[in-house]
Amino acid sequence: MKPAASISLDLDNLWSYLKTQGAPGWESYPSYLDQVVPRILDTLDRCGQRITFFVVGKDATIESNRAVLRSIADAGHEIANHSFMHEPWLHLYNREQLHMDIGDAENAIAAVTGKMTRGFRGPGFSTSPLVRDVLAERGYAYDASIFPSALGPVARLFFFLNSKLSAEEKEMRKGLYGKFSDAFGTLQPFAWPNGLIEVPVTTMPLLRLPIHTTYLMFLAQQSEALAKLYWNTAVTLCRVRGVAPSLLLHPTDFLDVQDVPEMSFFPGMKVPAAKKIALVEHTIRSLQQHWQPGTLSEHAAAFTTASTMPARLSAQTA
Numbered sequence: 001m002k003p004a005a006s007i008s009l010d011l012d013n014l015w016s017y018l019k020t021q022g023a024p025g026w027e028s029y030p031s032y033l034d035q036v037v038p039r040i041l042d043t044l045d046r047c048g049q050r051i052t053f054f055v056v057g058k059d060a061t062i063e064s065n066r067a068v069l070r071s072i073a074d075a076g077h078e079i080a081n082h083s084f085m086h087e088p089w090l091h092l093y094n095r096e097q098l099h100m101d102i103g104d105a106e107n108a109i110a111a112v113t114g115k116m117t118r119g120f121r122g123p124g125f126s127t128s129p130l131v132r133d134v135l136a137e138r139g140y141a142y143d144a145s146i147f148p149s150a151l152g153p154v155a156r157l158f159f160f161l162n163s164k165l166s167a168e169e170k171e172m173r174k175g176l177y178g179k180f181s182d183a184f185g186t187l188q189p190f191a192w193p194n195g196l197i198e199v200p201v202t203t204m205p206l207l208r209l210p211i212h213t214t215y216l217m218f219l220a221q222q223s224e225a226l227a228k229l230y231w232n233t234a235v236t237l238c239r240v241r242g243v244a245p246s247l248l249l250h251p252t253d254f255l256d257v258q259d260v261p262e263m264s265f266f267p268g269m270k271v272p273a274a275k276k277i278a279l280v281e282h283t284i285r286s287l288q289q290h291w292q293p294g295t296l297s298e299h300a301a302a303f304t305t306a307s308t309m310p311a312r313l314s315a316q317t318a
Helices: 014-021 033-047 063-074 095-113 129-137 152-161 167-172 180-184 213-220 224-241 273-290 296-317
Strands: 004-010 052-055 078-081 246-249 292-294
Touching: 004 273, 004 296, 033 063, 033 273, 052 063, 052 095, 063 095, 078 095, 078 296, 095 129, 213 224, 213 246, 213 273, 224 273, 246 273, 273 292
Parallel strands: 004 052, 004 246, 004 292, 052 078
Antiparallel strands: none
């Protein structure tokens, strides 16, 4: 039997990108969900693949988004929590603020999809011990906010240089994409002392470079062959090192600048959407060759089962 792996998608909407960027107009909550979600679901259906969608709670409160969000749950995908207001500075929140934000997102998402969220990812990989304690208090099974990459601070610097943020806004976002020390963390799922399972977003073993599809789109803007070579190298290293990947997707992996001119600032948007979707399919199918990719809940459950197996065997033979 192939080892368990996982695929997830952060369903960041147009307004959340604009908000993080400090661009005007986000307060009207512009959306591309009705445009991109059908493309995503069609791609996953062609691949016969179920994944985890991290949904922003605010989007579930907007009537025009509700039908398309329901379609994700109706297609059999897992629905998880990506905070209520998509603010990548959750590490600055106090306990009460965290309970309110995470709880408001839970309620809004459940009202639309009928699914209670038991998985969480912080926007921009924002996390802290307090965030994880609140998740455990709320009965969450797993978190997926760790991004073990050496390029996190570099990506943050690139983001700041291309944004219109004030010094105060940059200070609030200083935890965006994680810190350099995250690169030395494990790529394997693990349990925090409070029992919460962490499933890190997989980066390239040894080099700890990003391998999420949005980074592949950045490479594809230079050369599609380079992007595929890079991904195939990552797959080989994962197999050699015994890492079952947790692959991260974004809506921008299915959109181009013709679809969303407002996103012209985002890397890889010059690559035609059709080429992007073909590259996403390539990554999913290559995962399916070597692993059994599924939802993050399934990946976390496989880790829990494997970690308790020795104890169970000892009990049986005692």
